[in-house]
Amino acid sequence: MKKTKEDRREEYKKLVELYGSPLYVYDSTQIENQIKKLKSAFSGFDCKLHYAAKALNNQAILKLVREFGCGLDAVSIHEVELALLAGFPKEEILFTPSNAPFSEIEKAVELGIHINIDSLSALRKFGQTFGSGFPVFIRINPHILAGGNPKIQTGHIDSKFGISIFQLSEIEAIVKAFEIQVEGLHVHTGSEFLDAGVFLQGAQILFQAAKSFPDLKYIDFGSGFKVAYSESDVVTPVEELGRQLSLAIEEFTKTRNQPIQVWFEPGKFLVSESGTLLCTINTLKRTPSSVFLGVDTGLNHLIRPMMYDAYHEIENISRTGPADHVYNVVGYICETDTLGYSRALPESFEDDVLAIHNAGAYGFSMASNYNSRLRPAEVLLYKGKPHLIRQRDVLEDLLRGQVDFNI
Ligand SMILES: *Cc1c(COP(=O)(O)O)cnc(C)c1O
Numbered sequence: 568m569k570k571t572k573e574d575r576r577e578e579y580k581k582l583v584e585l586y587g588s589p590l591y592v593y594d595s596t597q598i599e600n601q602i603k604k605l606k607s608a609f610s611g612f613d614c615k616l617h618y619a620a621k622a623l624n625n626q627a628i629l630k631l632v633r634e635f636g637c638g639l640d641a642v643s644i645h646e647v648e649l650a651l652l653a654g655f656p657k658e659e660i661l662f663t664p665s666n667a668p669f670s671e672i673e674k675a676v677e678l679g680i681h682i683n684i685d686s687l688s689a690l691r692k693f694g695q696t697f698g699s700g701f702p703v704f705i706r707i708n709p710h711i712l713a714g715g716n717p718k719i720q721t722g723h724i725d726s727k728f729g730i731s732i733f734q735l736s737e738i739e740a741i742v743k744a745f746e747i748q749v750e751g752l753h754v755h756t757g758s759e760f761l762d763a764g765v766f767l768q769g770a771q772i773l774f775q776a777a778k779s780f781p782d783l784k785y786i787d788f789g790s791g792f793k794v795a796y797s798e799s800d801v802v803t804p805v806e807e808l809g810r811q812l813s814l815a816i817e818e819f820t821k822t823r824n825q826p827i828q829v830w831f832e833p834g835k836f837l838v839s840e841s842g843t844l845l846c847t848i849n850t851l852k853r854t855p856s857s858v859f860l861g862v863d864t865g866l867n868h869l870i871r872p873m874m875y876d877a878y879h880e881i882e883n884i885s886r887t888g889p890a891d892h893v894y895n896v897v898g899y900i901c902e903t904d905t906l907g908y909s910r911a912l913p914e915s916f917e918d919d920v921l922a923i924h925n926a927g928a929y930g931f932s933m934a935s936n937y938n939s940r941l942r943p944a945e946v947l948l949y950k951g952k953p954h955l956i957r958q959r960d961v962l963e964d965l966l967r968g969q970v971d972f973n974i
Contacts, residue, residue, distance in 0.1 A: 594948045624932050640834075661704065790832045838928045839927045864898055893910065894910055895910070907923075
């Protein structure tokens with residue numbers, strides 16, 4: 568039976584009573600549904616999803632997406648190690664670092680996972696060290712401008728990511744010189760594109776480049792699927808994208824004599840909507856110009872509003888009634904940390920519980936102990952039951968790793 572909004576509010580209130588505030592809550596059903604949505608949109612071709620672990624990397628979440636049939640995209644060698652601990656087979660892990668030390672790439676070869684090379688210099692080093700002994704992906708920057716906040720765009724001409732498509736001949740020369748086996752081409756044009764056409768442009772550039780690599784087995788289109796941050800918000804049209812891409816892949820396959828598997832690396836699309844940050848109003852402050860709801864969380868737990876000007880829907884789950892009051896919802900960090908400007912809510916009071924929605928992706932994974940504040944606990948709702956998947960920090964966590972200095 569589908570939960571009503573009222574059921575959900577009651578559930579959240581109980582969770583805060585049980586586990587305390589603030590609290591991150593993730594709903595496994597939402598994650599599963601998002602995976603199904605993508606799989607169905609891309610059912611017209613051979614497709615494999617690799618979850619971008621950096622969005623939310625609790626072991627429980629990694630195991631869950633593994634169970635739901637995803638591989639994993641890791642951006643650091645430690646993320647690779649976390650993926651192996653969560654039980655991902657090595658063939659289902661792709662390592663896509665940016666400016667990683669070469670020792671991490673050597674370690675990745677040792678572990679036997681897929682490796683994505685991000686610069687001409689790393690490609691040359693790879694060739695010198697491994698020759699044709701281990702296959703690689705090459706990350707191409709097609710210089711397509713996808714949408715989103717400038718801080719999350721990665722495809723433009725000044726972006727640090729990938730090897731410019733204008734340097735294709737240099738890639739070819741290095742690959743030839745060292746007989747490097749190129750098993751995949753990769754592109755990740757940045758977060759939050761909205762236009763299937765722009766995505767297809769990037770795809771065509773990869774298809775064109777693929778002609779230089781006859782042994783190619785995989786084409787990886789990265790991610791950047793946008794989710795809705797409010798009810799009227801626009802999202803990436805994945806069904807439409809799937810239809811257009813199917814046709815383009817069919818054409819492309821005709822030009823080749825071996826099949827190609829298409830990979831995607833969704834992060835936000837899989838986990839964003841599954842997550843909610845629950846917090847409590849500590850202080851209600853009226854000033855001559857506005858009314859502030861000061862809550863027991865802030866940019867230390869959810870940095871997206873301050874870092875990307877991200878919008879997160881905020882709901883007062885302790886009150887019903889018309890949203891006829893306007894508040895600025897602010898955090899408890901000594902730094903400007905507004906979580907929501909001018910939000911219409913029912914009349915709110917101290918000790919009310921607020922739900923900050925869409926907080927699953929880049930929420931906890933970017934959380935810190937800034938201001939010596941403790942990071943929240945994390946709870947996973949799975950098969951109708953809550954499971955504590957991370958304890959709330961304690962004081963010792965703030966001291967861990969520090970070395971005694973006696974003066
Ligand atoms: C961050 C990242 C992703 C995931 O992006 P989302 O917008 O969260 O889907 C995928 N691939 C690579 C290489 C990334 O760095």
